[in-house]
Amino acid sequence: MYTLKEHDILTYLTGANDKELFGRANATQSQEFGNGIYLRAIIEFSNVCNKKCHYCGLRAPNKGITRYRMGNETILNAASLAVSQGAGTIVLQSGDDFSYSTQSIGTLIKEIKTQHDVAVTLSLGDRGVDEYAFWRECGADRCLLKLETTNPRLYKRLRDGEEFSSRLHRVESLRHLGYEVGSGVITDLPDSNLISTLQDILFLTALDLDMIAVGPFIPHPQTPLAQVAPGSIELSHRVTAILRILNPHANIPATSALSALEPESQRLALTRGCNVIMPSMTPEDHRADYTIYPGKNASNIDITDSLTHAKSMIRSLGLVPSSSKGFSPRRNNVQ
Ligand code: SAM
Numbered sequence: 001m002y003t004l005k006e007h008d009i010l011t012y013l014t015g016a017n018d019k020e021l022f023g024r025a026n027a028t029q030s031q032e033f034g035n036g037i038y039l040r041a042i043i044e045f046s047n048v049c050n051k052k053c054h055y056c057g058l059r060a061p062n063k064g065i066t067r068y069r070m071g072n073e074t075i076l077n078a079a080s081l082a083v084s085q086g087a088g089t090i091v092l093q094s095g096d097d098f099s100y101s102t103q104s105i106g107t108l109i110k111e112i113k114t115q116h117d118v119a120v121t122l123s124l125g126d127r128g129v130d131e132y133a134f135w136r137e138c139g140a141d142r143c144l145l146k147l148e149t150t151n152p153r154l155y156k157r158l159r160d161g162e163e164f165s166s167r168l169h170r171v172e173s174l175r176h177l178g179y180e181v182g183s184g185v186i187t188d189l190p191d192s193n194l195i196s197t198l199q200d201i202l203f204l205t206a207l208d209l210d211m212i213a214v215g216p217f218i219p220h221p222q223t224p225l226a227q228v229a230p231g232s233i234e235l236s237h238r239v240t241a242i243l244r245i246l247n248p249h250a251n252i253p254a255t256s257a258l259s260a261l262e263p264e265s266q267r268l269a270l271t272r273g274c275n276v277i278m279p280s281m282t283p284e285d286h287r288a289d290y291t292i293y294p295g296k297n298a299s300n301i302d303i304t305d306s307l308t309h310a311k312s313m314i315r316s317l318g319l320v321p322s323s324s325k326g327f328s329p330r331r332n333n334v335q
């Protein structure tokens with residue numbers, strides 16, 4: 001049973017009652033998580049991708065970016081730096097880059113888990129369920145696999161022929177493998193509207209996720225969606241606030257897409273229901289090439305300042321940066 005009726009969600013989505021919505025979301029967040037904000041360091045270890053998502057600058061046909069792949073040693077050094085600066089989770093993210101074997105990703109996970117008392121999240125895209133099973137055995141704790149949109153036709157169009165049902169099946173399989181599962185959508189994709197956004201919210205809520213990531217669409221100049229307008233920050237805030245009320249126990253990040261559009265909006269999201277922040281710890285040599293969209297990692301903060309900057313932002317709100325592994329309270333997991 002949802003704590004908000006569809007009609008109320010739609011009214012909130014229009015922005016008719018932002019003050020009440022954001023106040024309720026903030027109260028729910030404080031009740032569930034106190035004043036702690038989880039720090040998850042993201043290491044974007046490869047920008048090579050074999051997919052053709054119409055929204056993403058890393059898509060395979062984009063010849064305009066410098067591709068890179070980081071080796072295990074570089075990734076492990078970045079992880080050590082992140083842990084020394086207070087990260088409780090290491091998020092390993094990449095394009096759908098199959099040149100990293102099942103075994104080599106497994107070795108990386110084992111090394112991180114042996115060297116540090118942290119959680120490991122995988123955001124590696126459409127790898128096989130058998131591979132995810134192996135990585136779970138190697139010690140990975142969570143996966144993030146966004147549905148991007150819950151409209152199967154739009155999904156197929158924007159992911160260049162891919163099937164929504166396969167993505168959904170993968171998300172559901174991860175749960176059965178014992179992972180904490182994160183998913184989410186991009187707001188304001190072309191042909192979305194308030195009704196489709198309502199449907200996304202209800203769909204994600206019905207999935208009973210441990211983590212829900214939502215951020216606005218940002219056009220990348222070297223993609224088929226270059227001419228589409230950027231998503232609304234306010235709508236993205238409303239969606240995460242509504243999801244917070246509907247999913248009190250889920251971890252909900254203030255996404256980097258917000259900060260790419262307007263840095264202050266990421267800070268604001270932490271007072272509107274979001275309880276996680278994922279600073280990039282991708283080394284200087286490569287971070288500017290992880291151009292999912294313009295503005296990603298483009299700040300002049302270097303890797304050693306990345307978590308420091310996030311911590312000051314959190315403290316400036318009277319909140320507390322948390323180095324806890326930050327499992328979702330819905331699972332009663334050990335922190
Ligand atoms: N390749 C993996 C995948 O697609 O699941 C992980 C990396 S992918 C770059 C991470 C996320 O970036 C995607 O799930 C998508 O939501 C987001 N993304 C890509 N292009 C975007 C854009 N133009 N605007 C907003 N978010 C975008």
Ligand code: SF4
Binds near residue numbers: 052053095
């Ligand atoms: Fe590749 Fe992920 Fe970008 Fe799609 S969203 S092109 S799968 S990196």
